[in-house]
Amino acid sequence: MPRITQLDVNGARRRIDADSERTLLSVLRDDLDLTGTKYGCGEGQCAACTVLVEGQPVKSCLTKVGAVDGKRITTIEGLAPEGKLHPVQQAFLDADAMQCGWCTPGMILGAVGLLARTPRPTDAEIVSGMNGHICRCGTYPRVVKAIREAAKKGVQA
Amino acid sequence: MITRRDFFAVMGGGIVIWIACDADAQESGGGRRRGMMQRTPQEVSAWLHIGETGAVTVYTGKVEVGQNARTSLTQAVAEELHTPVASIRMIMGDTAITPFDMGTFGSMTTPQMWPQMRRAAAAAREMLIDLASQKWMVERAGIRVAEGKVIAGSHSAGFGELSRGQQLTGTIPASEALTPATEWKVAGTSVRKVNGVEIVTGAHKYAYDMKRPGTLFGKVLYPPQYGAKLLSLDSKAAEAIPGVKVVRETFREDRGRAGQELVGVVAPDPATAERALAALKAQWTPITGTPDSKTIYQHFKETARGGAPTNPNLVPYTVAYIAHTPLEPRAALAEWDSDGKLTVWTGTQRPFGVRSELSQDLDIPEDHVHVYMPDTGSGYGGKHNGDAALEAARLSRAAGKPVLRNWTREEELTWAYFRPGGLIEVHGTVNPDGTLATWEFHNYNSGPSALHTPYEVPQKIEEVHNCDTPLRQGSYRGLAGTANHFVRESYMDELAHSIHMDPLEFRLKNLKNDRIRNVMQAAADKFGWTRRSKTAGHGFGLACGTEKGSCVAACAEVSVANGVVKVVRVVQAYECGAIVNPEHLSNQVEGAIAMGIGGALFEAIHFADAKIQTNRLSRYRVPRFTDMPAIEAVLLDRKDIPSAGAGETPIMAIAPALGNAIFDATAQRPRQMPMLL
Numbered sequence: 001m002p003r004i005t006q007l008d009v010n011g012a013r014r015r016i017d018a019d020s021e022r023t024l025l026s027v028l029r030d031d032l033d034l035t036g037t038k039y040g041c042g043e044g045q046c047a048a049c050t051v052l053v054e055g056q057p058v059k060s061c062l063t064k065v066g067a068v069d070g071k072r073i074t075t076i077e078g079l080a081p082e083g084k085l086h087p088v089q090q091a092f093l094d095a096d097a098m099q100c101g102w103c104t105p106g107m108i109l110g111a112v113g114l115l116a117r118t119p120r121p122t123d124a125e126i127v128s129g130m131n132g133h134i135c136r137c138g139t140y141p142r143v144v145k146a147i148r149e150a151a152k153k154g155v156q157a
Numbered sequence: 158m159i160t161r162r163d164f165f166a167v168m169g170g171g172i173v174i175w176i177a178c179d180a181d182a183q184e185s186g187g188g189r190r191r192g193m194m195q196r197t198p199q200e201v202s203a204w205l206h207i208g209e210t211g212a213v214t215v216y217t218g219k220v221e222v223g224q225n226a227r228t229s230l231t232q233a234v235a236e237e238l239h240t241p242v243a244s245i246r247m248i249m250g251d252t253a254i255t256p257f258d259m260g261t262f263g264s265m266t267t268p269q270m271w272p273q274m275r276r277a278a279a280a281a282r283e284m285l286i287d288l289a290s291q292k293w294m295v296e297r298a299g300i301r302v303a304e305g306k307v308i309a310g311s312h313s314a315g316f317g318e319l320s321r322g323q324q325l326t327g328t329i330p331a332s333e334a335l336t337p338a339t340e341w342k343v344a345g346t347s348v349r350k351v352n353g354v355e356i357v358t359g360a361h362k363y364a365y366d367m368k369r370p371g372t373l374f375g376k377v378l379y380p381p382q383y384g385a386k387l388l389s390l391d392s393k394a395a396e397a398i399p400g401v402k403v404v405r406e407t408f409r410e411d412r413g414r415a416g417q418e419l420v421g422v423v424a425p426d427p428a429t430a431e432r433a434l435a436a437l438k439a440q441w442t443p444i445t446g447t448p449d450s451k452t453i454y455q456h457f458k459e460t461a462r463g464g465a466p467t468n469p470n471l472v473p474y475t476v477a478y479i480a481h482t483p484l485e486p487r488a489a490l491a492e493w494d495s496d497g498k499l500t501v502w503t504g505t506q507r508p509f510g511v512r513s514e515l516s517q518d519l520d521i522p523e524d525h526v527h528v529y530m531p532d533t534g535s536g537y538g539g540k541h542n543g544d545a546a547l548e549a550a551r552l553s554r555a556a557g558k559p560v561l562r563n564w565t566r567e568e569e570l571t572w573a574y575f576r577p578g579g580l581i582e583v584h585g586t587v588n589p590d591g592t593l594a595t596w597e598f599h600n601y602n603s604g605p606s607a608l609h610t611p612y613e614v615p616q617k618i619e620e621v622h623n624c625d626t627p628l629r630q631g632s633y634r635g636l637a638g639t640a641n642h643f644v645r646e647s648y649m650d651e652l653a654h655s656i657h658m659d660p661l662e663f664r665l666k667n668l669k670n671d672r673i674r675n676v677m678q679a680a681a682d683k684f685g686w687t688r689r690s691k692t693a694g695h696g697f698g699l700a701c702g703t704e705k706g707s708c709v710a711a712c713a714e715v716s717v718a719n720g721v722v723k724v725v726r727v728v729q730a731y732e733c734g735a736i737v738n739p740e741h742l743s744n745q746v747e748g749a750i751a752m753g754i755g756g757a758l759f760e761a762i763h764f765a766d767a768k769i770q771t772n773r774l775s776r777y778r779v780p781r782f783t784d785m786p787a788i789e790a791v792l793l794d795r796k797d798i799p800s801a802g803a804g805e806t807p808i809m810a811i812a813p814a815l816g817n818a819i820f821d822a823t824a825q826r827p828r829q830m831p832m833l834l
Binding site: 019022026029030033034035036037038039040041042043045046048075076077079080085089090092093096098099100101102103104105108126127128130131133134135136137138139140141142143144 | 222223224225347349350353354356357358359360361362363365366368374426427428482483484485486532533534535537563565566740741744745747748749750751752773774775779780781782783785788
């Protein structure tokens, strides 16, 4: 089987040795210990596993690692590389848009992708754009608020 | 039991305050002298340490599952110790170093642990003042503590400077007096989630994320039907896979529908473990003749223990089994050391309970078991036991390596316990003036929480009937409070309509409890209940209630078109005594409404042929962004009432408020949860 030997993750070339059919989620978590990317369902229903590929959100549980060979991958660990929070991360803190936090990394990356496509979304656009994400604690209204506030400040992905 | 000597060996010198449980404090005379004790009390509920560097570390067996107990308990200490929130570290749910705790459930952290934290911090503060008084030879009255410093005139010292080189201990009874809520400075304010940055950066390690050097990945073979017994197992193909070990053991106790057998595989990576699991060939006894999700309510009735009610006018309501669906499924990492001691990292609401489970199952002493609970990806009452921990511990022992046993979503939705389904039968009568005359309420299987009506009724019968449950069931956020509120508040609506009285007026006429009246009135005022104007396809409903020391009321507006219900707006008032953290309380209330909408409208476990059919998120629908109404939380701050918990009761009013609104819109009375079948 074809093997993937390196991944471009968070601005660094990471050496791996993975079957190309494995999920990106598993490679990030199990091989690279980037556990900020969360498993939630394994079938693309909850988007807890969202990462950015070339700046766009993808569900890493449904993405084969072979499909992102050579592409630029950003996980939650890469969103604030110098320790300075990304404006969307800050907006989530400001809005208290989390409880247990399991969905939060995926939510934040989903929001970053949404704002890259639609820099000034309406609330309805936030709701439809984020609807693939599940927050079982039910912080949805706060996530909408966080994204709205981040958009006001003009976020660049 | 950790001793004083052990403690200082681990923590270094400084000050330790032990908080004795009430019983122990009484046994020791109930004295409040912060003396220098040489022994630790028999029953300690928490302790607080101020190190020689001035670092404040607090130890509690309570755990964090998203309800923000870590933050609220930190506030409690900051409030009384007069030190910044950022200087306090809270160690939670670690059986090796935190005091025993029954568990984090029943909304008990705020009414019980929270005041104890404040007492510990107050005692530490007073001890620091004692030390400063001796050191500076200043009257105690001239010494104050502020911003993490002890100050008297020109003297000023950090906490650590005063205790340096000493090992001081104090014990306080749990009944010491505290600062009144009206004078709070840190408590009662919206302090942010203390570990929020770790959450938004993905740095926090949940149990699911844990790894130790050499960790193997474990998978477990479950039966194809619940209750099925293993007849034969052919594991040759699995064992032939390089790196795979097949484990076959028997748990000490039968795990009910999951059986007593453990058949598992361990492998160096999850994909290989998955492949090995698929390569196992097992035969199981077939299970037939079990009730399914349609016949279950009749089954409850048929298997009910005790006498059956005779009132022919009872109206039946039903409540489906539902799943907690914590977004982080059950997970455990287990590691044994060469002395036969076991460490388990796992997400559980009862770390000490899981320690006992492990000790009993593995037949090793409790002090050989260390359970550590990292802040966990939610529980909602669903993570009370050690399913994953037991599996990980046995697989790890067999493999001789650390084993991570992470449940899949399918396992979580199939083998975790559910919120009980239930059949509830109700009947009541009203006098011509709108006062209740009689009330009869029978709950089959769903449970006793909030069973008793808060309305004034001269004659009432309220009973719980235990039944056979084909599914594994257990705690849930608010337990049966949601089911009992749903039926009571829906039926109150039925009675109000039967005498053409406004549902708000009808409730207030029959309620003496001022706290409930206040939340009901507050919700109705904010909602504009009396000014509501009915349009086609829209409906309005309300409901109220009380449980676990707090009161809740909701008003809802729905629109119904072609059988599709859209929740338009919800106003919910909530009162749980003195508010500890307004922003976090509001978050809990909003989140409970969101979660409650799921159980009210569409969540249900479907099962047939001893199989769970709703075994994936694509088959088990939970609330999403598009399901959210406009939500307004109205928080009533009663500084004269001790703070109660808020993780559960805010979920109880939404379902009946929605049912009543659907009736208002359609003239069809929903008598089942979920209401959309």
